[in-house]
């Protein structure tokens with residue numbers, strides 16, 4: 001009998017996992033004992049970190065796209081389709097393009113994050129973002145011709161992808177306007193929901209003095225409630241109004257709807273055991289990457305490490321051995337601190353981050369990582 | 382404080398969530414509910430003891446009570 005592993009989502013986590021399993025389970029795949037299907041609703045694999053550079057005119061959205069098929073081992077069945085329904089009791093799922101439900105033996109959800117700007121009145125109309133392809137291109141239009149006024153970066157939703165990216169954006173904008181002799185005419189304000197400038201206290205402690213030194217205004221305890229496009233004002237639940245000329249936000253994030261519909265967790269985040277990554281509410285279901293509610297950052301590095309853990313566990317299960325691999329919360333992140341300097345953090349469930357002194361070398365490391373990402377996705381790095 | 386009389390309309394169980402998880406979870410819930418709703422936050426994070434009162438004051442929501450349980454805290458917050 002062939003055992004069916006279905007991975008939903010061909011982003012960072014799903015793609016790394018598919019290649020990891022193709023390698024680990026080569027004998028079983030060759031013998032026809034296992035079938036691996038990777039389902040993605042876009043023929044392209046999209047690498048989101050590229051979008052940070054798009055508004056500054058330094059990258060094109062196409063730089064973050066490759067055909068999914070070209071990144072995945074031939075032993076994996078790649079299906080371009082959308083999963084529309086999951087029934088974890090029957091161990092079945094439905095595809096948009098198929099009439100009959102499909103059985104699975106093991107299901108892995110790697111469906112990532114989606115944006116929900118509509119949750120804040122006025123935000124979709126007035127706010128710009130670099131958290132989507134269209135958003136980063138529209139922001140580029142505005143930013144390249146922005147020479148004076150109030151630039152407000154507001155972190156509206158948490159959790160959100162790449163917790164460092166809002167800091168990176170204001171650091172880069174500061175440097176970019178300075179280099180062009182425009183910084184005197186541009187005020188930059190950064191808002192954050194809690195009393196620190198970042199969720200992680202160690203990163204917040206490191207970032208705040210840098211922001212102060214560089215005249216980046218800080219508004220903490222700022223939870224956007226509404227945006228008024230006519231008066232160009234953003235208002236917080238705490239009662240603060242901020243005027244803007246250019247509003248850049250990190251919109252609220254959600255997972256996909258069918259996760260809540262399947263009873264696997266709220267708002268599209270799958271409730272999992274944060275070490276084994278098994279879904280709490282169903283058997284033979286794993287989640288990894290952004291959609292796995294582990295409390296660690298929604299980052300590509302996390303999805304990558306988690307894919308290794310799920311790969312090992314699934315291989316053990318297929319071979320009838322106890323699964324012992326666990327995820328320790330490992331997170332790794334480069335943080336741009338300007339247009340040619342970056343810091344670096346590494347942490348896990350037990351050990352807090354300690355940001356490295358910013359350097360040009362780390363900036364080049366981040367760019368090199370982004371370039372070599374395609375090897376990572378293929379499972380070669 | 383005697384909190385036993387307070388009845389919460391909504392509960393957010395943020396036990397086990399790393400900081401700033403509990404406060405973020407509370408803010409998310411307060412966003413979703415109507416004024417006058419009492420939200421009970423369960424947190425086992427020490428930081429919540431300062432985070433939650435500070436935010437409640439800043440946002441003008443009333444922290445009705447804080448109760449210390451054996452292995453977690455209970456915060457009763459009323460949305461203003």
Ligand SMILES: Cc1cc2nc3c(=O)[nH]c(=O)nc-3n(C[C@H](O)[C@H](O)[C@H](O)COP(=O)(O)OP(=O)(O)OC[C@H]3O[C@@H](n4cnc5c(N)ncnc54)[C@H](O)[C@@H]3O)c2cc1C
Nearest residue numbers: 009011012013041048049083112162289290298299300301
């Ligand atoms: C601007 C920006 C900068 C970032 N910078 C960094 C960085 O420097 N370092 C870092 O580590 N991370 C960074 N990230 C975060 C990183 O991109 C994400 O955390 C990572 O992509 C998560 O991987 P994933 O596999 O969980 O989800 P994704 O990569 O988002 O993939 C999810 C996939 O699932 C598909 N899908 C969803 N629903 C369905 C369905 N029903 N059926 C079929 N397919 C479906 C989607 O189309 C998508 O292809 C950044 C993100 C952004 C937005």
